[in-house]
Amino acid sequence: MTVTIDSKLPDVGTTIFTIMSQLAGEHGAINLAQGFPSFEPPDELKRRIAHYIDVGANQYAPMPGVPALTEAIAAKVERLYGAAVNPGTEVTVCTGATEGLFSTIQAVVRPADEVIVFDPAYDAYEPAVTLAGGVTRHVPLAIANHGHEFEIDWNRLESAVTGKTRLIVLNFPHNPTGAILSVDDLERLAAIVRDTGVFLMSDEVYEHIVFGGETHRSLLCNDELRERSFVISSFGKTFHATGWKVGYCIAPPALTAEFRRVHQFTTFTVVTPIQCALADFMNESPGFADELSAFYERKRDTLCELLEGSRFRFAPARSTFFQVLDYSAVSDEADTDLSARWTREIGVASIPLSVFCEQPFTGQLLRFCFAKDDATLEQAALKLCAL
Ligand SMILES: Cc1ncc(COP(=O)(O)O)c(C=O)c1O
Numbered sequence: 001m002t003v004t005i006d007s008k009l010p011d012v013g014t015t016i017f018t019i020m021s022q023l024a025g026e027h028g029a030i031n032l033a034q035g036f037p038s039f040e041p042p043d044e045l046k047r048r049i050a051h052y053i054d055v056g057a058n059q060y061a062p063m064p065g066v067p068a069l070t071e072a073i074a075a076k077v078e079r080l081y082g083a084a085v086n087p088g089t090e091v092t093v094c095t096g097a098t099e100g101l102f103s104t105i106q107a108v109v110r111p112a113d114e115v116i117v118f119d120p121a122y123d124a125y126e127p128a129v130t131l132a133g134g135v136t137r138h139v140p141l142a143i144a145n146h147g148h149e150f151e152i153d154w155n156r157l158e159s160a161v162t163g164k165t166r167l168i169v170l171n172f173p174h175n176p177t178g179a180i181l182s183v184d185d186l187e188r189l190a191a192i193v194r195d196t197g198v199f200l201m202s203d204e205v206y207e208h209i210v211f212g213g214e215t216h217r218s219l220l221c222n223d224e225l226r227e228r229s230f231v232i233s234s235f236g237k238t239f240h241a242t243g244w245k246v247g248y249c250i251a252p253p254a255l256t257a258e259f260r261r262v263h264q265f266t267t268f269t270v271v272t273p274i275q276c277a278l279a280d281f282m283n284e285s286p287g288f289a290d291e292l293s294a295f296y297e298r299k300r301d302t303l304c305e306l307l308e309g310s311r312f313r314f315a316p317a318r319s320t321f322f323q324v325l326d327y328s329a330v331s332d333e334a335d336t337d338l339s340a341r342w343t344r345e346i347g348v349a350s351i352p353l354s355v356f357c358e359q360p361f362t363g364q365l366l367r368f369c370f371a372k373d374d375a376t377l378e379q380a381a382l383k384l385c386a387l
Contacts, residue, residue, distance in 0.1 A: 012127050016355045023340060024349035030380045033339075033349040035175065035321065037371035041241040042288060048277035061272040063264050065093030065248070068279035073248055076282060076289075080207075083220035089253040092260055093275060095267045096245035097205045097234035102128045103262040104201050104230040104249060105167070109134035113166035118152065120176055120356030122203065125169050134166065138358035141179065147326060147363060148315035150177040154188050161192060167199045173206035173216060173319030176353055176367040180210055180319045186222040193228065199255070200225060205234040205247070206320040208292040211300065214318065220250065227252055230259065235278055237321075238289050240371075244274055296321050296371070303370040306381030321371040324353065328364040330387050339366055346387065348380045 020033035040046075064070060070087035077083050085091060094100040101124055109115055111133030117125050119140045126136045139160045142153035161168075170189075172181045193200065202219040210216045219229045234247035249259055281288070303323055304316045312325040331338055335352030343349040350368050354361035370377060 009127050009130060015123055016351055020339065020343065020349050020351060023343045027344050027347065029343045029347040029349045030376060030383075031349045032368040032370070032372065032380055033343075033351050035237075035369050035371070036242045037237075037240045037321070038373050038376060039240040039371070041239045042281065042285070044285065045239060045241075045277055045281045048280050049273050052273035052276040057273045057276050059272065061093075061269045061275055063269050064088075064260060065091065065270065066272065066275040066279060069093055069275045069282075070248075072279045072282040073250070076286070077218070077220055077250065079286070080216075081218045081220040083218070083226060085220070085250055086253070090250055090256050092249045092256060092263055093270045094232075094247050094249055094263060095270055096236060097203060097232050097247040098124055098245070099263070099267050100230075100232040100247050100249040101125065101201065101203060103259055103266050104232065104251075105129055105134075106132050106262045106266070107255075107258040108132075108167050108199050108201075108230075110166065112164070114162065114164040115167045115169060116157070116160050116165060117169045118171070118174075119358055120150075120353050120361075121169070122171055122175055123356065135164075137165075140357065140359060141174075141177065143363070145315055148313070148324075149318070150174065150179040152181075152185060152188075154192070158192055161196065161198065165196070165198050167201055168193070169201045169203065170219070171203040173204070173210055175206065175320055176322050176351065176356060177324055178317035178319045178322060180214060181217040183217060183221075186217055186219070186225060190222060190224045194224070198228065200229040202229055202231045204231055205237050207233055208238050208289045209296045209321060210293050210319040211297045211316070212318060216319075228255075230255060238292060239278075239281075244271070246270055246274055246278065299370045299372075299374075299377070302374055303368070303377050303381065306378060307384060310381070310385040311387065312384065321369055322367045323370055324365050324367050325350075325384075326363065326365055332364070335361070335364060335366060346383045348383050 017034045024031040070091040074087040105128040109132035113134045115129045119138045141150040207216045219225045230251040236242035311329045339352045350366040353365040
């Protein structure tokens, strides 16, 4: 007998990040597709991990996280966002932001509940909603600045919120477009969810990478939003350590209690020596994260300057480590075909934006990661300028 399995996620294939990275590997292309930095984590942080392994911090950490780390996280969000959160009852360390997103969705979404995401949407949200029995509603971001920037379309959001809406997923600083939120945006969001039972999940993994002297507006900055929010972040982007998969979720005590019901049976606890080391490093070097925006702004400027003579159209990204390029003056191929072909033929891998959208996407946009050393950016730009 052949054993078959009726898939719970029949529409889910391999993620675009894996596909493009594999293709880049096969063809020896410069991989500007997947979002990982080519820089090492700080030496002191690596030394602290080795130290904690040596001194025996090798068994299960407490389920919500090592207290020194939940305290360091609480201190950080108070300093940056003015939010006093209780490290014991409102902060949970998770296995990367991915587990925080997944556990939040499983904790909140019931069968037939609706969850709103903004397209282009990071691809981890919808499968988790489907597994919870919920239905994902896609609200496209509005296109601004001659097609080069994106923002929330408040009218569309307002009409998408119904009695069935259980959760709105936000991701600002936004991957892939670099859109950010303003204080006014937080107030508009508060007006829409006021007097509803809607929860918010805010994926803020790029919180420390915002350009042009702007600051990140966490949902933690707004007391009214905070009451209904799960705010999720990751140390992977902040400390050039995406392979460590350590992140956290901040939510009010009742919401955190529900979150932990899922978290304890999803992963239970997160790698102990890395948690201990992160706590030390955050306490001793708070400036590291503060300098990240300037570091990546230089990278962004390097790539944009190198592309000045190219036929791509773009506005410099406002946040994250991704630059979106409009290739409409270079080709009229579909973005999925083009990104694959350019990976094979010109040797630069990127991510097509249409894969993050439910509706056919009218833009001709590719996302390029600039978290790379300058020599890599120069080589890639040379190839892109020749097109
Ligand atoms: C928007 C967004 N959310 C979440 C994640 C995943 O974070 P982590 O690696 O900490 O699970 C990523 C990683 O690329 C991301 O871009």
